[in-house]
Amino acid sequence: MIEFFLNGRPRRVDAEAHLSVLDLLRERLNQTGTKEGCASGDCGACTVAIGEPDADGNLRYHSANACIMPAHQLNGCHLVTVEGLSRGDELHPCQAAMVEHHGSQCGFCTPGIVMSLFTLHEDDRARPAPLTPERLEAALGGNLCRCTGYRPIRDAALAMGDTPGFRPEWLDDDALAQTLATNVGEPATHSGFYQPRRLDELVELRARHPDARLVAGGTDLWLEVTQNLADFAEVIDVTRVEQLKVLEAGHDASGRPGMWVGAAVTYTQLEPLFAERYPAFHHLLHRLGSGQVRNRGTLGGNVANASPIGDTPPVLLALDACLRLTGPGGSRELAAADFFIDYKKTALAPDECLEAIFLPTLAADRQLKVWKLSKRREDDISAVLGAFSWALKDGALAEVRLAFGGMAAIPARATGAEAALEGHAPSPERFAAAIDALAEDFQPMSDVRGSSDYRRHAAAALIERLRLVVADAASQDSQHPTQEVMLHAYAH
Numbered sequence: 001m002i003e004f005f006l007n008g009r010p011r012r013v014d015a016e017a018h019l020s021v022l023d024l025l026r027e028r029l030n031q032t033g034t035k036e037g038c039a040s041g042d043c044g045a046c047t048v049a050i051g052e053p054d055a056d057g058n059l060r061y062h063s064a065n066a067c068i069m070p071a072h073q074l075n076g077c078h079l080v081t082v083e084g085l086s087r088g089d090e091l092h093p094c095q096a097a098m099v100e101h102h103g104s105q106c107g108f109c110t111p112g113i114v115m116s117l118f119t120l121h122e123d124d125r126a127r128p129a130p131l132t133p134e135r136l137e138a139a140l141g142g143n144l145c146r147c148t149g150y151r152p153i154r155d156a157a158l159a160m161g162d163t164p165g166f167r168p169e170w171l172d173d174d175a176l177a178q179t180l181a182t183n184v185g186e187p188a189t190h191s192g193f194y195q196p197r198r199l200d201e202l203v204e205l206r207a208r209h210p211d212a213r214l215v216a217g218g219t220d221l222w223l224e225v226t227q228n229l230a231d232f233a234e235v236i237d238v239t240r241v242e243q244l245k246v247l248e249a250g251h252d253a254s255g256r257p258g259m260w261v262g263a264a265v266t267y268t269q270l271e272p273l274f275a276e277r278y279p280a281f282h283h284l285l286h287r288l289g290s291g292q293v294r295n296r297g298t299l300g301g302n303v304a305n306a307s308p309i310g311d312t313p314p315v316l317l318a319l320d321a322c323l324r325l326t327g328p329g330g331s332r333e334l335a336a337a338d339f340f341i342d343y344k345k346t347a348l349a350p351d352e353c354l355e356a357i358f359l360p361t362l363a364a365d366r367q368l369k370v371w372k373l374s375k376r377r378e379d380d381i382s383a384v385l386g387a388f389s390w391a392l393k394d395g396a397l398a399e400v401r402l403a404f405g406g407m408a409a410i411p412a413r414a415t416g417a418e419a420a421l422e423g424h425a426p427s428p429e430r431f432a433a434a435i436d437a438l439a440e441d442f443q444p445m446s447d448v449r450g451s452s453d454y455r456r457h458a459a460a461a462l463i464e465r466l467r468l469v470v471a472d473a474a475s476q477d478s479q480h481p482t483q484e485v486m487l488h489a490y491a492h
Contacts, residue, residue, distance in 0.1 A: 004074040005051075005180070006031070007084025008170030015071045017192040018225050018232040022046045022066035024074075025081060033082040033111050034066055037144075039226040041065040041219055042379060044143035047112035047292055049119050051078030053181035060126065062268070062295040063119045063142070068222035069296060070215060072193040073237060078170075078180060082111040085118060090166035094118050097160035098153070105147040113143045113153055116291070121160055122171070131158055141378045142290020192234040199243040199326060199355065205236050207328055207351045212236045214353065216264050217296035219289065220305050239264050244300070244355060247273065252322050253333045258360040260324075263300025263353070270299060278362065280370045281315055287372045288312070290379040303339070304354045306346045306410070309382045309449070313340065313411035315370055317403035318387035321359050327352035340410035366391045366399070369469060373458050375449070382406050383450040386462040390421075392473060397421045402434075402463070407442040407455055414441040417463065431467040435460045 002013045006029065015024060025031040025048075037045030046066040051059045059078060085092035091099065094117035104110040120131075120139040129135070136157055145153065170176055194212070196202040205212070212234035215221050224230040238244055244264035251257055259273060267285050271294075274282035288311045289297060302312045303323065316336040323334050328351055336357075339347050348354065362368060368389045374380040385405040391398045400421045402414040416437035424430045444455035 002072055002075050004076065005078040005170075005176065007080055008078075008168065008173065008176065013071075015191065015193075017070075017072070017235045018230065019071040020067055020222060020225065021048065021064075021069040021071050021074060021079070024071040025066065031081055031083055035108055035111055036067060037109065037112075039067045040223055041068045041289070041293055042142075042144070043109065044112040044116065044290065044292060045109050047115040047143065049080040049115050049122075050074075050295075051080060051180070053177060057177060057181040058126070059177045059180065061119045061122050063116050063139075063292045064296050065142070065219075065290075065292045067226055068218050070193070070218050070222065070235065070237065072195065072235075073218070073239060075195065076180060078176065080115070080118070082114050084168060084170075085114065085166075087166050087168075092118065092121075092167070093160045093163040093165035094121050094156070096165040097156040097163040100163065101152045101155040101159060103148060103152040103156040109143060109145045113140070113145065116140055116143050117157055117160060120157065124161060131161075137378070138286065138291050140291075142292040192232070193237065194235070195237045195240050197240050197242065199241055202236065202238060202241050202244075202353060203326060203328055203351075206353055209234050209236065210350050214238055214304070216298040216301040217266065217293070219293050219297040220301070220307070238300075238353070239298075246356065250358075252358045252360070256358075256360045258358055261299055261357045261359060263304070263355055263357070264298055265300070266296060266298055267294035278319075278359070278368060280368045284311060284315065284370045284372060287374070287377065293379075299357055300354050303336075303357060304346065304348070306340055306344050308343065308409055308411060309385070309406045310411065311372065311382055311385055311405065314385050314387040314403040314405040315368075316357065316359075317411060317413050318368060318370075318389040318401045319360055319362075320389075320401065321357055323357055324355045325349075325352045326355040331355060333358070337413065340412070343409040362389075363391065365393070367473065369466065371462055371465065373462075381449065384455050384458045384462070386459065386466075388462075388466050390470065392426075392470070395425055396423055397426055397430075397470070398423065402466075404442065404459060406449070407444045407459055412442075414438055414459075416441045426467065426470040428467065431463060435463050438463065 025034050035045040037043035047063050048066045049061045050064050051061045054060045095114055116139055194205050196205055213232050214236050216238050244262040246262040247265050248260055250260045302310045321336045323339055325332050370387045372385045373383050383406055387403045390400045400418045402417050405411045417434040420434040420437045421430055438459055444452045446452045
């Protein structure tokens with residue numbers, strides 16, 4: 001049984017474990033304003049807003065793809081759809097702005113665009129900030145429109161703050177916010193969907209239901225439902241486990257300082273940390289799916305999914321990150337490099353779960369670069385992704401780590417190329433040797449995203465790009481620049 005609010009009104013619904021929010025809306029609740037487009041989280045036609053209390057008890061809304069969000073994750077939340085924004089002919093400012101600026105033609109994608117604008121509008125009311133091109137791109141990057149073109153939609157986004165309109169009463173309903181803050185609903189356990197609240201409960205459920213699928217954001221797992229018509233008999237939702245939502249400074253077993261990231265922490269929640277400590281990783285986040293995906297998807301899910309084209313595992317390999325795995329026998333730490341065994345196969349025991357990821361602090365002399373190649377810049381899957389870290393010590397490369405996604409059945413380091421560079425001055429000859437070594441490190445496959453030859457040439461080009469970056473750094477180092485100048489250079 002799911003207990004939640006829909007457009008300000010309480011709802012209680014029975015649902016199967018595999019049901020999505022989109023199917024719940026359209027097939028059970030007769031709310032058909034939300035549309036199905038791609039059924040894979042790419043087009044944004046199904047975008048809805050999810051309201052959850054923040055640390056101060058205020059409701060904050062984020063956009064989500066209803067097609068790949070498990071319906072049971074609505075438990076204790078406020079679901080807002082396009083039907084809830086207006087009253088008769090009275091339109092919410094984001095809707096009124098879309099009308100005024102001719103932001104719709106066929107209208108199929110419009111409900112999703114309106115909901116993305118709604119979350120942007122409410123976020124701007126709560127935390128006013130300039131609507132920069134980057135902010136608009138982040139808010140609307142997950143909404144595709146085939147016929148209108150994006151200029152009128154952008155104009156509507158820029159104008160909605162000054163456009164008068166109807167404001168639904170539930171937006172200012174303190175009682176609704178307090179209800180959700182104090183009573184988040186009983187854990188959903190009906191029809192094979194389990195929502196543990198503590199890590200020991202998760203471990204116990206994992207042991208009792210070894211065939212159950214673990215889900216966090218669902219941004220990849222739920223494609224098995226929408227694309228392959230899978231019927232999950234049992235699902236364990238990890239997003240309510242408090243220990244998996246931590247984000248704190250600490251040390252790993254070897255004493256290295258860094259940050260522990262709980263497996264259920266979303267990409268959106270990671271953005272401030274990455275912007276401060278790992279700028280290259282932060283830049284990658286804006287190439288990783290859309291805002292809707294980043295609002296629900298988790299670093300832990302991307303790692304445990306073990307896709308060879310997952311965006312974050314190569315970065316973890318380049319950082320020499322480690323993972324905390326937990327089961328009935330307790331917890332253990334494992335290097336990220338030892339976690340990926342074969343295609344979609346990991347070192348997780350059948351009764352274990354991924355608890356947290358440790359990201360070591362980058363030393364002052366250590367650099368990180370991450371470059372993703374895909375058919376389009378935003379909201380697309382990698383063809384090849386390279387993550388590189390290194391230090392320059394006395395003019396020589398040290399602790400070189402070159403990691404790739406899309407080059408093998410697992411994300412992996414290019415150990416031969418690393419050896420060609422380690423301990424040597426960053427000369428063109430050494431980088432040429434590293435490129436030659438790639439042929440021994442990887443024999444990439446061909447698929448719809450790129451041929452084997454393309455991937456080999458692309459990986460070589462990324463190594464050459466790294467050479468230019470390192471050469472520039474070495475040149476600046478020889479001129480003894482200030483630390484501030486160096487940091488600015490690498491941030492861009």
